[in-house]
Amino acid sequence: MSLIHIENLxxxxxxxxxxxxxxLTLEKGQRLxxxxxxxSGKSLLAQAIMGNLPNSxxxxxxxxxxxxxxxxxxxxxxxxxxxxxLPQEPWNSLDPLMGAQQQLEQTYRMVAGESAANAQxxxxxxxxxxxxxxxxxxxxxxxxGGMAQRVAIACAMAGGAPVLLADEPTxxxxxxxxxxxxxxxxxQSKQGALITITHxxxxxxxxxxxxxxxxxxxxxxxxxTSDILSAPQHPFTKALIEADPVxxxxxxxxxxxxxxLVEVQDLTIGRGNKALSKHLNFTLHQGEVVGVVGDxxxxxxxxxxxxxxxxxAMEGTILRHSQAPLHQWQKLYQDPTAAVSRAVxxxxxxEDTVKLHKIDRARIAPLMRQLGLDEALLxxxxxxxxxxxxxxxxxxxxxxxxxxxxxxxxxxSRLDPxxxxxxxxxxxxxxxxxxxxxxxxxxxxDLIEKRCDRVIRLDA
Amino acid sequence: xxxxxxxxxxxxxxxxxxxxxxxxxxxxxxNGDATAQDLNHILTPPNSEFWLGTDHFGRxxxxxxxxxxxxxxxxxxxCVLTSAVIGVTAGVLAATGxxxxxxxxxxxxxxxxxxxxxVLVLIFAAIVPGSFWMLYVAIxxxxxxxxxxxxxxxxxxxxxxxxxxxxxxxxxxQWYIFRRHYWPAIAPQLFTIAAFGAANAILMMASLGFxxxxxxxxxxxxxxxxxxxxxxxxxxxxxxxQPLLLLALVVLACHLMGRGRTQ
Numbered sequence: 001m002s003l004i005h006i007e008n009l010x011x012x013x014x015x016x017x018x019x020x021x022x023x024l025t026l027e028k029g030q031r032l033x034x035x036x037x038x039x040s041g042k043s044l045l046a047q048a049i050m051g052n053l054p055n056s057x058x059x060x061x062x063x064x065x066x067x068x069x070x071x072x073x074x075x076x077x078x079x080x081x082x083x084x085x086l087p088q089e090p091w092n093s094l095d096p097l098m099g100a101q102q103q104l105e106q107t108y109r110m111v112a113g114e115s116a117a118n119a120q121x122x123x124x125x126x127x128x129x130x131x132x133x134x135x136x137x138x139x140x141x142x143x144x145g146g147m148a149q150r151v152a153i154a155c156a157m158a159g160g161a162p163v164l165l166a167d168e169p170t171x172x173x174x175x176x177x178x179x180x181x182x183x184x185x186x187x188q189s190k191q192g193a194l195i196t197i198t199h200x201x202x203x204x205x206x207x208x209x210x211x212x213x214x215x216x217x218x219x220x221x222x223x224x225t226s227d228i229l230s231a232p233q234h235p236f237t238k239a240l241i242e243a244d245p246v247x248x249x250x251x252x253x254x255x256x257x258x259x260x261l262v263e264v265q266d267l268t269i270g271r272g273n274k275a276l277s278k279h280l281n282f283t284l285h286q287g288e289v290v291g292v293v294g295d296x297x298x299x300x301x302x303x304x305x306x307x308x309x310x311x312x313a314m315e316g317t318i319l320r321h322s323q324a325p326l327h328q329w330q331k332l333y334q335d336p337t338a339a340v341s342r343a344v345x346x347x348x349x350x351e352d353t354v355k356l357h358k359i360d361r362a363r364i365a366p367l368m369r370q371l372g373l374d375e376a377l378l379x380x381x382x383x384x385x386x387x388x389x390x391x392x393x394x395x396x397x398x399x400x401x402x403x404x405x406x407x408x409x410x411x412x413s414r415l416d417p418x419x420x421x422x423x424x425x426x427x428x429x430x431x432x433x434x435x436x437x438x439x440x441x442x443x444x445x446d447l448i449e450k451r452c453d454r455v456i457r458l459d460a
Numbered sequence: 461x462x463x464x465x466x467x468x469x470x471x472x473x474x475x476x477x478x479x480x481x482x483x484x485x486x487x488x489x490x491n492g493d494a495t496a497q498d499l500n501h502i503l504t505p506p507n508s509e510f511w512l513g514t515d516h517f518g519r520x521x522x523x524x525x526x527x528x529x530x531x532x533x534x535x536x537x538x539c540v541l542t543s544a545v546i547g548v549t550a551g552v553l554a555a556t557g558x559x560x561x562x563x564x565x566x567x568x569x570x571x572x573x574x575x576x577x578x579v580l581v582l583i584f585a586a587i588v589p590g591s592f593w594m595l596y597v598a599i600x601x602x603x604x605x606x607x608x609x610x611x612x613x614x615x616x617x618x619x620x621x622x623x624x625x626x627x628x629x630x631x632x633x634q635w636y637i638f639r640r641h642y643w644p645a646i647a648p649q650l651f652t653i654a655a656f657g658a659a660n661a662i663l664m665m666a667s668l669g670f671x672x673x674x675x676x677x678x679x680x681x682x683x684x685x686x687x688x689x690x691x692x693x694x695x696x697x698x699x700x701x702q703p704l705l706l707l708a709l710v711v712l713a714c715h716l717m718g719r720g721r722t723q
Contacts, residue, residue: 310625327631339622343644352640353630394626401630 002027002067003163003193004049009061011044011053011217019044019217021061026193028162031186031209033225034197035240037416041217042197043088046165049195050085051075065163080111084161086153088168093152094140100151101127101136104158111159126154130184146177153184162192169196170203175445182206199416201244205229213237243417245446259286260321261404261437262307267316269302275314276302277458286404287435289428291452293445298458300441304331304407307439322404327357330398332427334410336390340382346393347378359400371396371426388419392426399430406431406438413442424451472655472716479710483533486526494519494527495678503696515685515699516692525706528680532710535596535665536658542600543657544650547607552642554608555615556634562612569605577602578667585668590676595668599661606653611646618642655718659711666707682707 008021019041026032036042047053049063051072062069065078075083087093095103101123108119127136130150140148149169156164166185170178182203185194196207204211204225211225213234220234232238241247260283267280276299284290292300305311307318308329333339341349354361368375371392382390391411398406408427412420424440428451431438442448448455465473487494490511498518506513512521554562572580584598585591618624624641632640662682668674669683677684685703693700 308629310629325631327629329629331626331629333622333626335622339626341623341627341640341644343640349640352632352636356631356636397630 003065004195005064006049007062007064009045009048009059009063011041011048012058012060013056017217018057019048020219022212022219023061024212026163026195028192029190031189031194031196031207033204033207033209033211034195034214035199035201035204035211035237036197036214037199037240037418040214042199042214043167044217045214046085046167046195046197050079050083050165052085078161080107080159080161082161083163083165084156084159086156086164086166086169094148094155096140099137099139100132100143100147104151104154107155107158122158126158127151130154146180149177149181150184153181153188157188164189164192164194166194166196168198170198170200175443178203179206201229201241201417202246213240239418243421245421245444245450248421248446248450250450260284261286263319263321264307265317265319267306267318268314269299269306269311270314271299271302280316280456280458282456284405284437284439286437287432288454289431289438289440289452291448291455292439292441292458293443293448293455294458300458301409303458304409304439304441307405308407324404327401328403329405330401330403330407332391332394332398332406332408332411334413336387336394337382339394340390342382345379345381346385350378350393350397353397353400357401363400364396367396367399370430372422386419388415388423391415391419391423395423395427395430399434402434403436406436407441408438409441410443411440412447413444420447427451466719468716468719472713472719475709475713476717479529479706479713480533483526483529486529487523490520490522492520492523494524494680496520503692503699505696505698512702513696513698515689521699521702524680524685525702528682528685528703529706529710531592531675531679531681532662532665532707535592535599536661536714538596539599539603539661540654540658542596543603544607544654546600547604548611548646548650550604551608551611552615552638552646555612555619565608569608572602572605578664581664581668582671582673585673589673592675595665595674599664603657603661606657607650610649610653611642614645614649615642618645652718655714659714659718662707662710662714 002025004024004026006022006024008023009019010017010021011019022045024032034042034045044053044057048059051063053059053072059072063075064070065075066082070078094100098106104123104126105119108114108122109116112119114122124133124136127133132147132150135143135147143151153169164185169181169185178200185196186207188194194207194209196203198204208225210223211228212222213220213228213236215236221228221232221237228237229241232241262284264280264282268275268278269280270276277294280303282290292303294300302311306313308331309326340346350364353359354364373389373392373396377385377389377393385393406427411427412424415423424447427438427440430436440448440452496519498514501510501514501518502516504510504514504518510520510522512525515521515524550565554565580602581595581598584594584601588594618641621641624637627637627641665674665681666683666686669681669685670687672684672687675681675684677688682703686700686707689696689700689703
């Protein structure tokens with residue numbers, strides 16, 4: 001008897017097909033990874049399997065769980081006990097007012113039906129297994145992202161459900177935490193079935209098992225994960241795999257650029273009265289791409305703000321060897337939608353910049369072609385374009401100012417892998433052409449490795 | 461613009477438009493004026509000659525109500541405009557200017573808030589009784605605070621946001637940042653505050669008229685009319701009902717306008 005058997009499951013909004021019919025079967029001990037970009041309909045599939053799609057959407061097809069054909073409403077009685085879902089950004093699904101252990105305890109009592117004493121014992125034991133024995137009393141806001149994720153997974157598994165659906169379980173985590181979460185999912189699912197939804201090729205590779213590749217609601221390819229990853233058939237799958245920084249071609253060797261731009265001596269940076277990083281010494285040269293890495297909260301963004309003069313240094317000196325005016329020291333933001341006004345069209349914003357600095361309009365068109373930006377895009381405002389397009393628009397604006405220094409604060413972390421690859425490549429190319437120094441912040445060591453000439457490591 | 465309004469808001473706007481039309485064009489449809497007395501025709505019930513009847517001095521109620529409504533709407537419009545301009549300017553300056561400016565304005569606002577609003581207006585109104593302009597100053601003095609607090613909170617959040625930092629790095633000045641970042645964030649909130657503020661201004665003026673420190677007779681004012689007609693409630697109940705109903709309708713129109721944006 002298979003745990004999950006799905007026949008021609010499809011999702012519609014009115015008459016529009018959001019997810020083309022998909023069939024799949026999972027036996028005990030099997031793992032399935034659904035790979036696709038943001039907006040490809042992966043989460044819809046998970047919700048359709050769970051049976052918690054919004055009422056405005058309609059599903060078709062048959063779902064058989066544990067040998068029993070059940071409709072969406074009947075599936076609710078399986079929730080938690082036989083099929084469980086780990087939603088995206090799980091810290092949002094934990095109770096913000098309750099301690100971690102208390103939540104887990106309640107799950108054992110209410111969902112699994114344990115006695116109070118048993119539930120308490122099991123909760124304490126599970127937390128200790130996760131290495132969280134000292135954090136049982138902490139609320140979500142006191143836990144780090146990785147810890148909250150482990151608590152959420154423990155809660156999702158507490159009901160003893162043999163089938164676990166994990167929707168982007170590693171989104172926004174850095175590499176070491178990502179690996180931990182994947183390990184935990186794998187060990188939890190040995191006795192049942194695991195469906196993982198992700199856009200991260202590295203996660204798919206670790207989980208193994210079978211794989212389905214989805215693009216705009218269509219199933220492109222399915223088979224063994226190792227087969228697909230080593231010999232992808234569909235061009236989209238190829239692009240997705242190539243976009244994983246591990247598979248990027250190595251960078252062109254750095255040309256020797258020895259004109260110093262900024263010299264930093266014994267710099268201490270911090271927010272408020274708290275020093276984040278101490279005794280930094282380095283020199284940036286023109287046309288150089290320098291990576292900045294370090295754990296979250298070690299002051300990567302603060303370093304940028306301090307170099308740009310937005311933020312006061314706590315100690316030490318920053319020596320600028322260039323007389324370039326302030327507007328040639330620019331920054332790219334992690335979340336471009338937060339860095340651009342949504343009140344007016346992009347064309348108006350561009351026009352504002354051109355007027356303020358009397359930029360030659362003839363330069364715009366070639367630069368836009370190089371960045372792959374379409375003229376028509378400018379008529380929309382920042383909410384009407386995708387994150388990748390907006391980030392490229394930000395680059396366009398910054399590059400028109402002929403920057404001598406560009407601080408790029410995780411410029412690709414919110415973009416899907418294919419766009420991330422393009423954007424980071426463009427950034428490096430354009431910077432080198434214009435002799436602009438780039439500081440690239442990222443939590444992805446592979447990206448830093450493939451894009452940067454050298455690396456500055458910050459320690460908290 | 462109109463299509464972005466909710467059904468509730470459209471109802472409110474329609475009602476308000478009707479009331480404005482009555483206030484402006486109403487008096488033209490009947491002869492006479494608001495203060496002309498005719499003691500031969502006191503407490504006339506509504507008829508074909510006097511559409512809404514006459515009061516205890518035989519004054520034409522159709523014209524008096526229109527006059528009173530005109531006064532109330534004018535007061536509301538002036539107060540909303542003044543307090544919005546002052547409040548938003550002060551709010552943005554407090555959030556972007558120096559620390560001392562922010563503290564000073566905050567102290568001032570706290571002091572004003574420590575007094576009940578209506579008491580403050582009463583004090584002002586008692587200084588120069590019956591002055592429309594004194595009432596206007598007093599009501600605006602209370603109402604700018606809401607605009608101030610909302611604009612200050614929004615601007616404070618934005619000053620530290622990436623979008624403002626980015627614009628500053630590109631060399632744009634404060635006025636540009638206000639136009640492109642602060643104002644677009646503040647403006648949608650203003651509409652709601654303005655709608656409720658207008659209703660409050662009208663109610664405040666009527667309250668003052670009711671306790672005889674607002675607009676003085678023989679001018680027509682809704683609150684004043686209510687207290688003037690009160691002694692005749694058993695002889696002419698329709699007379700007392702008219703200003704009450706009109707007041708309720710104006711306030712309702714304003715409140716309906718303020719609804720819907722948040723959903």
